[in-house]
Amino acid sequence: MPQSPAIEATGLAKSYGNVRVLDGIDLRVERGAVFALLGPNGAGKTTTVRILATLTTADSGHARVAGHDIVADRARVRRAISLTGQFAAVDEKQTGEENLRMMARLSGLSRAAARRRAAELLDRFDLTDAGRRRTGTYSGGMRRRLDLAAGLVGDPEVVFLDEPTSGLDPRSRQELWQVVRDLSTRGATVFLTTQYLEEADRLADRIAVVDGGRVVAEGTADELKARVAGHRLDLVVNDTAAYWRLESHAIHRSPETLTLGLPTDGTAAHVRALLDEVDPERRDVARFSVQRATLDDVFLSLTDKEPAHV
Structure with missing residues (x-):
């Protein structure tokens, strides 16, 4: 039997008051793919991610993530995913290692397992030398890498990255791009939103362009270019x-x-x-x-x- 897609959404709609933010979004993301949702500010990208990550409820429509219904199986969806938002969510008073050990403990790992997992992730994200420094001293790129590492403590099937490189300098952006490639190589499904065209072009296996709460085009980068x-x-x-x-x-x-x-x-x-x-x-x-x-x-x-x- 073929595997179900990592993400499948049909007819997602969402309004805030009189503002129609999503107007019938349909998406399908295969397992192990890097999928980019590309669009201008206010197009509905973050709302789509929040619905798929079970942080917001759609007014109508259905979706499954990692094989689980986002409403009926919300707890299972949350165990199968990680979400990194537009701003790094790290405790600046703790060291990088302490941040990761805390997240590992919250995920249910023992103290010894949490230490091992933190050390593994610090090494994977090239943060070992900075691991015992307070994160308040980290650069923007280092903080984003640590934020991503914290989201991978539980080895999620699906990784949501909401404008992960927003505000970063070119070098830090390149480092984050390599992290995304590594995630895909290791078998994770990556769903990222971005306004950066080069980012979508370089990273994504498939791209959906969203505008006004609707998907206005979808395909590979070459397929989309050929449409123009x-x-x-x-x-x-x-x-x-x-x-x-x-x-x-x-x-x-x-x-x-x-x-x-x-x-x-x-x-x-x-x-x-x-x-x-x-x-x-x-x-x-x-x-x-x-x-x-x-x-x-x-x-x-x-x-x-x-x-x-x-």
């Missing part, structure tokens, strides 16, 4: 008048540099045809280049919002 175009024709125009004349054709816009991006299949024939179409008199376009389509193009096309860049 395989490539993008970037045009640098001569002046602002030309920019605004051609702006309606674009999927990528940069008025500061007078650059417009148009979808193309990348072939010479299509590029020539596009240039003839948008600039038949050959007076508006100063120069052009062909780029591979990116998740930025997908994001802008599907949500009509500026993405957050790394």
